[in-house]
Amino acid sequence: MRRLPAGLRTEKGRGEREKLRKPPFGGKKQRYTGEASAVSFPCLGPLSLFSFHFFRRRPALKKHVQAKPRVAAPCLPCSRRPHKGVFSPALVLFGLAMALSGAAELRAQSQATRLTLAHRLGQTFVVWTEGGGTQAPDSYHVYAWTKPIKTAADLNQAKLLATVPKGSSWNKRLGSRFLLKAGGAPLQANQGFLVLTPKAVGKRYFAVLGVLKGKENRSLDTGSNGNSKGPVIETIAPPKPILQKLSSGGKESWYVHFAPAEGRPGLPDQSNVLGRAFNYRLYFDPGQKGPRPVVFLLHGHSQTFKSTAIPTWTPKNAVLVFPDDDNPPVTHSLWFGYHEKYAFGSPQGLVRDYTERRLLWLLDEVLGDSRLQADPQRVYAFGLSFGAVGALGLGIRHADRFAAVGGLVPAFGVEHADFRFSREIKDLFGSKAQNLKTSQGPKIYDLLNFTAEMSVRKKAGVAPMRFFVGRADITNGWTEKPGFFRSSVQARQAGSFYWDYRTHSTSGAWTPLETSLLGEMTEWRLDRPLPVLSNLSLDNDPGNGSPISGDGIGCIGGYARLFPASVQESSSSLGFELRLRADKRRLDYAKTALARVDLSLRRLSKFKVLPGSIYRLRVRAKGKSAVLEERVATPDSDGLLTFAQVEIARAEVRRYNITKFSPTLPFAHAGGATHLKGTVFLTMHGAKGNPALLMIGSKKVQVQTSFGVWGIGDPIFVWGGLLPSSGKVEVPGAIPDVQALKGAKILVQGMVATKFTNLTSFQIQ
Numbered sequence: 001m002r003r004l005p006a007g008l009r010t011e012k013g014r015g016e017r018e019k020l021r022k023p024p025f026g027g028k029k030q031r032y033t034g035e036a037s038a039v040s041f042p043c044l045g046p047l048s049l050f051s052f053h054f055f056r057r058r059p060a061l062k063k064h065v066q067a068k069p070r071v072a073a074p075c076l077p078c079s080r081r082p083h084k085g086v087f088s089p090a091l092v093l094f095g096l097a098m099a100l101s102g103a104a105e106l107r108a109q110s111q112a113t114r115l116t117l118a119h120r121l122g123q124t125f126v127v128w129t130e131g132g133g134t135q136a137p138d139s140y141h142v143y144a145w146t147k148p149i150k151t152a153a154d155l156n157q158a159k160l161l162a163t164v165p166k167g168s169s170w171n172k173r174l175g176s177r178f179l180l181k182a183g184g185a186p187l188q189a190n191q192g193f194l195v196l197t198p199k200a201v202g203k204r205y206f207a208v209l210g211v212l213k214g215k216e217n218r219s220l221d222t223g224s225n226g227n228s229k230g231p232v233i234e235t236i237a238p239p240k241p242i243l244q245k246l247s248s249g250g251k252e253s254w255y256v257h258f259a260p261a262e263g264r265p266g267l268p269d270q271s272n273v274l275g276r277a278f279n280y281r282l283y284f285d286p287g288q289k290g291p292r293p294v295v296f297l298l299h300g301h302s303q304t305f306k307s308t309a310i311p312t313w314t315p316k317n318a319v320l321v322f323p324d325d326d327n328p329p330v331t332h333s334l335w336f337g338y339h340e341k342y343a344f345g346s347p348q349g350l351v352r353d354y355t356e357r358r359l360l361w362l363l364d365e366v367l368g369d370s371r372l373q374a375d376p377q378r379v380y381a382f383g384l385s386f387g388a389v390g391a392l393g394l395g396i397r398h399a400d401r402f403a404a405v406g407g408l409v410p411a412f413g414v415e416h417a418d419f420r421f422s423r424e425i426k427d428l429f430g431s432k433a434q435n436l437k438t439s440q441g442p443k444i445y446d447l448l449n450f451t452a453e454m455s456v457r458k459k460a461g462v463a464p465m466r467f468f469v470g471r472a473d474i475t476n477g478w479t480e481k482p483g484f485f486r487s488s489v490q491a492r493q494a495g496s497f498y499w500d501y502r503t504h505s506t507s508g509a510w511t512p513l514e515t516s517l518l519g520e521m522t523e524w525r526l527d528r529p530l531p532v533l534s535n536l537s538l539d540n541d542p543g544n545g546s547p548i549s550g551d552g553i554g555c556i557g558g559y560a561r562l563f564p565a566s567v568q569e570s571s572s573s574l575g576f577e578l579r580l581r582a583d584k585r586r587l588d589y590a591k592t593a594l595a596r597v598d599l600s601l602r603r604l605s606k607f608k609v610l611p612g613s614i615y616r617l618r619v620r621a622k623g624k625s626a627v628l629e630e631r632v633a634t635p636d637s638d639g640l641l642t643f644a645q646v647e648i649a650r651a652e653v654r655r656y657n658i659t660k661f662s663p664t665l666p667f668a669h670a671g672g673a674t675h676l677k678g679t680v681f682l683t684m685h686g687a688k689g690n691p692a693l694l695m696i697g698s699k700k701v702q703v704q705t706s707f708g709v710w711g712i713g714d715p716i717f718v719w720g721g722l723l724p725s726s727g728k729v730e731v732p733g734a735i736p737d738v739q740a741l742k743g744a745k746i747l748v749q750g751m752v753a754t755k756f757t758n759l760t761s762f763q764i765q
Contacts, residue, residue, distance in 0.1 A: 110131045110133075110135045110136065110137055110210045110212055110217045111131050111137075111209070111210045111217050111219055111221075111227055112128040112129065112130060112131060112137075112140055112192070112208040112209065112210055112227045113128065113129045113131070113221075113225050113226065113227060114128060114129040114225050115127070115128045115206065115207075115208055115226060115227050115228065115229045116128070116229070117206055117229050117230065117232040118232070119232050119233060119234050119235065120181075121237060121238075121239060121240040122197065122198075122235065122236060122237030122238055122239045122240070123195050123196060123197050123198075123239050123258060124195070124196045124197075124198060124204075124232055124234055125180050125193065125195055126142060126193060126194045126195075126196065126206055126208070127180070127187070127191060127192070127193045128140070128191065128192050128193070128208045128227065129188075129190055129191055129192075130166055130167075130190050130191065130192050130210075131210045132190065135212060136166070136210075136212070137166060137210030137211050137212045137217070138165070138166055138211065138212055138213065139163050139164060139165045139166060139210075139211045140163070140164045140166070140192055140208050140209065140210055140211060141160055141162075141163055141208070141209045141211055141216055142160070142161045142162045142163075142164060142194050142206065142207075142208050143155060143158040143159065143160055143161065143206065143207045143208070143209070144158060144159055144161050144204045144205065144206050145157060145158035145159065145204065145205050146202070146203065146204060146205070147205060148205050148222065148228070148230060148231075149205050149206070149207040149220065149228045149230075150220060150222055150228065151220065152218055152220075154220075155207065155209075155218060155220070158205075158207065161194070161196070161274055162194055162273070162274045162275065163211070164192055164193075164194050166192065167189075167192075168192045168193055168194075169186075169187035169188065169189060169190075169191045169192065169193065170189075171244070171256065171277065171279070173279050173304055173305070173306075173324060173326055174244060174254065174256070174279050174306075176244070176245070177189070178193070178244075178256065178277070179242060179243070179244050179256075180193065180195070180242060181242065182242055182243040183243075192208075194274065194275045195258035195275040195277075196274060196275055197239050197258070197259075197260035197261075197262070197267070198234040198235075198236070199262050199263075199264045200234075200236070200264075201234060201235055201236055202233075202234055203230070203231035203232065203233050203234065204230060204231060204232060204234060205228070205229065205230025205231050205232075206228070206229060206230055206232070207220060207227060207228040207229075208227050208228075209227065236264070238267070239257070239258065239260065239267070240365075241255040241256060241257040241280070241365065242255065242256050242257075242258075243255055244256055244279075248283065250286075251283055251284065251285055251286070252281060252282070252283045253281065253282045253283075254279070254280075254281045255279065255280055255281065255282070256277050256278065256279050257277070257278045257279075257280065257358070257361075257362070258275050258276070258277055258278075259271040259275075259276045259277075259278055259354075259358055261273055261274045261275070261276065262274070267361075268357050269352070269354065269357075270354050270355075270357050270358040270361065271354050271358075272338070272340060272341075272342060272343075272344075272352070272354065273343075278323075278324055278326060278358060279304075279305050279324045279326070280305055280321065280322055280323045280324055280362060281305055281306075281321075281322045282319060282320065282321055282322075282366070282372075283310060283319070283320040283322070284317075284318070284319045284320065284372060285316065285317065288316050288317035289317060290317065290372075290373025290374075290375070291373050291374065291375035291378075292315075292317045292318055292319045292372060292373050292374050292375060293314075293315050293317070293318045293319070293374075293375055293378035293379070293380065293522055294318065294319045294321060294363070294366055294367070294374045294375070294378065294379045294380070295311075295314050295318050295319070295320050295321065295379075295380045295381075295382060295522070296321045296323065296359065296363070296379075296380065296381040296382070296391070296394075297311065297320060297321065297322050297382055297383070297387075298323065298325070298335055298381065298382070298383035298384070298386075298387030298388070298390045298391055298407075299322070299324075299325065299383070299384065299387050300383070300384040300385030300386050300387050300388075301331075301332055301385055301386045301421070302331060302332075303384075303387075304324055304326070305322045305323060305324035306322075308322055308384070308387075311382075311518075312515055313514070313515040313516070313518040313519040313522075314519075314522065315519075315522055318522070319366060319372050319374050321362065321363075321366060323358070323359060323362060325355060325386070325387075325390070327355070327428075328343070329343060329427075330424045330427050330428055332386055332424075333354065333355040333428060334355075334386060334389055334390065334393075334414075334425070334428065334448075335355055335356070335359070335383070335386065335387065335389060335390025335391075335393060335394075336351075336353055336355055336356050336390070336393060336448075337351060337352045337353040337354040337355050337356060337357075337428075337438075337439075338351065338352070338354065338428045338429065339351050339352075339428070339429060339430055339436060340352060342427075342428065347426070347427075347429065347430030347431070347434060347436065348430070348436070349436070350436065350437055350438060350439050351428075351429050351430070351436045351437070351438045351439070351444045352438070352439040353438065353439050353440055355390075356393065356394070356397070356398075359390075359394065360398065360401065363379065363401065367379075376526070377403065377525045377526045377527045378403055378522065378524075378525055378526075379401060379402050379403055379526070380402060380403055380404050380405065380406075380521060380522055380524075381394045381395065381402050381405045381406075382405070382406050382407050382518065382521075383407040383408075383410070384407060384408050384409070385407075385408070385409055385410065385475070385476060385504065386410075386411075386476075387407060388406075388407025388408055388409065388410030388467065389407075389410045389411055389476075391405040391406065391407045391410075392405060392407070392410055392412070392450060392465065392467070394463075395462050395463035395464075395465060396450065396453055396457060396462045396463075397440065397447075398463075399457075399460070399461055399462050399463045400526070401526075402463045403463065403464075403524040403525055403526045404463055404464040404465070404466070404521045404522070404524040405463050405464070405465055405466075405521075406465060406466035406467055406518055406521050407467055407468075408467075408468050408514075409468070409469055409470055409473055409475070409476055409502070409504050410467055410469070410476060411476035411477060411480070412450045412451060412480050412481060412483075412484035413448060413449055413450055413451060413480045413484075414445070414448050415432065415445065415449070416477050416479045416480040417477075417479060418473075418474055418477035418478060418479050419476060419477045419480075420474070420475055420476075420477075425448075429444045429445070429448075430444070432445050450484060451480065451483050451484045451487045452487070454484070454487040454488045454490075454491045454493050455487055455490065455491045457491070457493075458491040458492065458493075458638055458640070459638040459639065459640070461493065461494075461530075461602045461603070462493050462494070463494075464494035464495060464521070464524050464530065465488070465493070465494065465495035465496070465497070466495065466496050466497075466517060466518065466520075466521050467495075467497050467498070468497075468498045468499075468500075468502075468508075468510055468511075468514060469481050469497070469498070469499050469502075470499065470500060470501065470502030470503055470504065470506075470508055471499060471500070471501050471502075471547045471552065472501050472502060472503045472506075472547065473502065473503055473504045474503070474504070475503075475504035475505075476504060478545065478547055479545040479546075480545065481497075481499065481542060481545070482542040482543055482544060482545050482550065483545065485497050485542055485556050488534075488556075489534045489535060489539075489556065489557075492532050492534050492598065492600040492640060492642060493532065493534075494530055494532040494533075494602065495556075495557060496517075496555060496556065496557035496558045497555060497556045497557065497558070498510045498513075498517075498554075498555045498558055499542060499553065499554060499555070500552075500553045501552060501553070508553075509553045509587060510553075510555075510587060512587075513586060513587060513588065517558075517588075520561075523563075523564040523565060524564050525564065526603070527605070528564065528567045528569070528603070529567055529569050529574055529576075529601060529602070529603050529604050529605070529607065530601075530602040530603040531562060531567065531576050531578075531599055531600070531601060531602075531656075532598075532599070532600040532601070532602055533557055533560055533562060533578075533597050533598070533599065534557070534597070534598045534600065535597060535598045535644075535645070536556070536557055536559060536560055536595060536596075536597045537595045537596045537597070537645075538559040538560075538580075538590055538591065538592065538595045539554075539555070539556045539557065539559075540553075540554025540555060540556065541554070542554065542556070553587075555588060558581075558588050559580060559581055559588055559589075559590045559591075559595070560578060560579070560580055560581065560590075560595070560597060560648055561578070561579050561580070561581050562576065562577070562578050563576070563577045563578075563579075563653075566655075569604070569605065569606050569607050570606055570607065571606045571607060571608070572607075572659060572660065573607065573657060573658065573659045574601065574604070574607045574657070574658045575655055575656065575657040575658070576655070576656055577622060577653050577654065577655050577656070578597075578648050578653070578654055578656060579648065579649065579650070579652070579653045579654065580592075580593075580594075580595055580648055580649060580650035581650075582650050582651070590650045592650070593649065593650045593651060594647055594648070594649055594650070594673070594678075595647070595648050595650075596645040596646065596647055596648070596673075596679065597645070597646060597648050598642055598643070598644050598645060598646070599617070599642065599643045599646050599656065600640055600641065600642040600643075601640070601641045601642075601658070602640075607658075609635050609639060609640075609641045610635070611635060611639065612634065612727070613634065613635070613660060613662075614632055614633075614634055614660075614661045614662065614663060614667070614685060615632065615633055615634070615641055615658055615659065615660055615661055616630065616631070616632050616658070616659055616660075616661035617629075617630065617631040617632070617633070617643045617646065617656060617657070617658050618630050618656075618657050618659075619646065619647070619654055619655070619656050619657075620654065620655050620657075621652050621653075621654055621655075622652065622653040622654060622655050628647070628654065628673070629646065629647055629671060629672060629673050629674075630671040631643045631646060631669075631671040631672065631681060631683075632661060632669045632671065632683055632685075633683075633728075633730075634685070634726055634727065634728050636726065637725065637726075641658075643658075644681070644730065644732075645672075645679060645681070645732065647672075647673040647678065647679075663685070663758070664758075665685055665686055665687070665752075666684065666685060666686035666687075666692070666750065666751075666752035666753075666755055666756075666757045667684070667685045667686070667757055667758060668682070668683070668684050668685075668694070668748055668749055668750045668757035668758055668759075668760050669682075669683040669684075669685075669748075669760055670682055670683075670746070670748040670760050670761060670762040671683070671762070672732070672762075674735065674762045674763065674764055674765055675735065675764065675765035676735055676736070676737045676738070676739070676741065676742060676764065676765070677734075677735065677736075677737045678734075678735050678765075679732055679733065679734055679735070680732070680733045680735060680746075680762060681730055681731070681732050681733075682694060682696070682718060682719075682730070682731045682732075682733065682748055683728065683729070683730045683731075684719075684723075684728070684729050684750045684752070684757060685727055685728050686723050686727055686752035686753070686757075687723065687727060687752070687753070688723050688724065688725050688726065688727045689722055689723060689725075690722065690723050690752050690753040691720075691721070691722055691723075691752075691753060692719075692720065692721065692722070692723050692729070692750060692751060692752040692753070693717065693719065693720040693750060693751050694717075694718045694719040694720070694729070694731060694748070694749075694750040695712055695715040695716060695717060695718060695748070695749055695750065696712070696715070696716050696718055696746055696747060696748050697712035697713065697714040697715050697716055697746075697747050698714060698744065698745065698746060698747060699712065699713035699714040699747075700712070700713065700747060700759075701713035705756075707751065707754055707755055707756050708755055708756035709756065709759075710749065710756055711747065711749055711759035712747050712749050712759070715749075718731055719731050723752065735764055741764050742764055742765070743763065743764065744763070744764045745761055745762075745763045745764075746761060746762055746763075746764070747759060747760075747761045748760045748761060748762070
């Protein structure tokens with residue numbers, strides 16, 4: 001610090017200078033030395049930000065040294081005679097002038113100016129020019145009130161809406177300045193902005209104040225170039241995304257959506273930060289005819305909406321949607337959301353599904369855009385890594401909106417040992433011990449336990465799934481995969497799963513087939529029934545979660561092909577076509593000519609499955625009338641109708657037709673694949689809880705009794721006991737490959753309580 005001119009130094013010695021003096025203009029006593037120091041004066045109010053040079057305080061010396069007297073020099077710029085006091089009045093006046101000048105300069109450099117307000121498309125746009133100079137703010141406070149904001153007292157009444165960092169005009173994820181109006185000019189580098197989605201109709205006034213190192217400049221200017229304006233009239237309307245640019249010859253559109261953070265009926269909040277900007281891009285070929293399927297393509301961890309290339313497996317006329325999961329500081333939200341205090345405090349409150357809400361809003365936006373001609377019955381979600389987790393979540397929780405979902409190397413949970421992002425999951429959702437409740441109802445770790453979710457949603461069902469995973473994936477893991485596969489099969493969820501030795505970032509044995517298999521995924525429709533294939537006899541064994549247990553390369557549900565376009569439904573019947581995969585060049589070629597699979601029915605609309613009713617399945621070769629197999633079944637306690645272990649062939653496409661069947665109870669039935677090496681199913685129906693028995697034989701008789709007519713002369717006991725709650729018992733039996741049995745006719749009859757069933761039979765083919 002510079003020294004004062006000699007004429008302004010005390011003439012007394014150092015020891016005398018060390019004593020406490022009362023500073024000019026009041027204030028606390030300080031210990032002064034004879035060198036210049038910056039002292040502020042409380043009485044000057046705002047001017048106390050500026051300093052006048054008096055005497056710099058020093059620590060007291062143990063030994064005082066007598067200073068040599070000095071001659072006072074004339075004080076510049078005024079007196080001819082020296083001033084011997086503590087300060088020069090002329091210098092104070094000079095300092096006051098400089099302080100006033102400095103305060104004015106600070107206000108010009110550190111405050112927002114040229115505030116403008118606009119309301120359109122259900123959102124309010126607040127734009128200002130940022131302060132410049134060496135004292136430029138590092139952020140800006142945006143206030144709103146229902147009255148003009150003119151004074152400090154008004155500010156105290158106004159609501160602080162948001163803190164906006166400087167440089168907000170730059171769209172970092174897109175790499176350009178924001179456009180706030182389609183076709184308009186981008187914001188300037190020195191402009192800041194905030195976009196708000198009001199909760200109610202009304203008028204508001206706004207003020208924007210600069211903030212530097214935590215200190216807010218509370219000066220207000222209501223002039224034309226000032227920082228306080230209003231009113232702006234706000235209305236309620238659906239917010240619309242804003243087009244930022246076009247590319248790919250006009251086929252690709254780049255948008256920004258300013259997410260609402262204060263929900264209202266019909267528009268839930270999509271962020272915990274007001275005006276948060278989210279990018280996305282759309283791709284579609286106007287030359288292709290509609291209606292167009294919609295495919296959501298979700299990027300992986302540490303990627304952006306620009307990372308995903310145009311895939312080759314999607315239909316040529318599809319609308320491709322590339323959303324962005326931008327969620328600092330973690331960088332993602334697992335395509336779901338985060339706790340209420342995320343980025344502002346420790347995990348607490350509800351975990352809100354902000355991101356999932358935004359994706360559903362975006363889907364509605366795409367479906368509502370008439371120029372896209374999007375088909376709401378053909379909506380799909382596909383993702384890579386965390387994007388695949390997001391796709392799975394949409395398929396589980398919104399199976400009524402997504403016809404099918406799939407992806408590469410997902411995680412089917414967040415708690416397994418070889419999942420490497422546990423720390424980030426805690427930052428987003430809190431710890432497992434907390435297990436915070438979500439805005440959807442269930443607790444977050446329960447919701448992210450996808451293995452358990454398969455059984456939880458057995459009755460409701462999930463969207464058909466198609467996922468490719470790797471045994472060598474140490475990023476999202478492998479250990480939880482076999483358990484997820486088995487849970488899906490047990491809950492009779494629609495899905496096919498493929499595994500090989502790929503890592504998280506490398507290809508594998510199934511990679512050459514991914515394009516065609518994912519393309520098949522887009523054949524499913526929401527407005528058609530969903531026959532579910534499970535427990536296919538050709539399924540491989542994924543093992544117990546160890547990378548070396550089970551079949552190294554394999555699939556579940558992948559060796560059979562269901563043709564979605566063949567599904568036909570009426571109020572009285574349901575039909576569809578199946579076949580084992582028969583291309584020897586492919587890894588999914590069925591190794592046997594025949595296999596068996598469980599067939600369940602989901603997504604029914606016209607064809608009703610009623611509790612306690614009996615339904616019959618008949619199987620024929622496509623275009624043929626001969627019945628190859630006949631089965632009967634009743635719905636289970638969840639209302640799900642399943643025909644167990646129905647035969648499916650490689651050499652031909654077979655058609656499976658289901659109708660309602662109304663036999664007289666008690667009732668016996670023999671069906672299945674009744675050829676050598678086939679499986680026959682003996683079924684008996686009656687009132688639940690009644691004692692029952694089932695017999696077979698080959699000699700037909702007719703004996704009249706008080707229980708009815710008995711028809712087997714050489715009965716062999718097959719089953720006996722109490723009928724279960726479904727009122728149905730089914731006994732499978734393998735037919736040996738013995739030529740002598742060919743053509744044999746087997747009789748079947750049962751007894752329930754005190755009444756014989758009908759006599760039925762089957763012939764071995």
